[in-house]
Amino acid sequence: EMALKDSREGVVVKIAKPYYMATTEVTQGQWKKVMGNNPSQFKGDSLPVENVTWQEAQKFIKKLNELELHKSYRLPTEAEWEHAARAGAKKDIPWKDIEASANLNKKTPIAVKSKKPNAWGLYDMLGNVWEWVDDYYNEKLFADAVPLKKGSQHVLKGASFVGDVKNATYMTHAGGPGNGWDVGFRIVKDIEPKK
Numbered sequence: 001e002m003a004l005k006d007s008r009e010g011v012v013v014k015i016a017k018p019y020y021m022a023t024t025e026v027t028q029g030q031w032k033k034v035m036g037n038n039p040s041q042f043k044g045d046s047l048p049v050e051n052v053t054w055q056e057a058q059k060f061i062k063k064l065n066e067l068e069l070h071k072s073y074r075l076p077t078e079a080e081w082e083h084a085a086r087a088g089a090k091k092d093i094p095w096k097d098i099e100a101s102a103n104l105n106k107k108t109p110i111a112v113k114s115k116k117p118n119a120w121g122l123y124d125m126l127g128n129v130w131e132w133v134d135d136y137y138n139e140k141l142f143a144d145a146v147p148l149k150k151g152s153q154h155v156l157k158g159a160s161f162v163g164d165v166k167n168a169t170y171m172t173h174a175g176g177p178g179n180g181w182d183v184g185f186r187i188v189k190d191i192e193p194k195k
Contacts, residue, residue: 013079018191021084024112024123025186041181046111048129048184054154057185072190075134081157085170087119095165102127102168106161126168129184130156137175
């Protein structure tokens with residue numbers, strides 16, 4: 001009865017254009033190759049980069065696009081992130097599946113691809129590090145059907161290694177910057193139309 005009272009019907013969101021989602025969070029090795037430094041608190045090339053602000057994630061993406069001579073890498077929108085994290089699932093993820101795929105209740109992040117991927121082959125969508133998305137935070141537990149055009153904080157998704165199964169869900173979100181030392185990101189690449 002209490003759960004029904006607090007539950008909220010989801011919203012339908014149309015994703016306008018196709019994209020590729022990175023299979024892992026950006027690693028420290030990838031960050032160092034592009035940026036030449038490592039801001040992370042917990043060091044290791046195969047660990048996700050963390051301790052990065054939304055603005056620093058944007059600088060990484062800008063530099064990566066310059067290195068690859070195109071402009072198709074970016075942060076995902078919240079809807080794109082959730083769509084990829086769900087991997088076709090209609091309901092929330094069962095706790096036993098979270099525990100198989102998410103690094104939670106730990107003292108440090110772990111190497112990417114250490115846990116089971118989701119149904120679409122994406123690793124660490126829940127747990128390991130919070131992930132920045134492009135949308136502004138709406139000061140609510142759930143996203144709105146239409147994202148805010150401006151705000152003071154950006155959205156974090158997926159929970160981190162210090163989180164628990166209650167926070168590791170597709171549906172809820174948090175506002176950054178969070179702790180900082182448990183915040184990273186993954187990128188998407190726009191699929192360019194065939195000519």
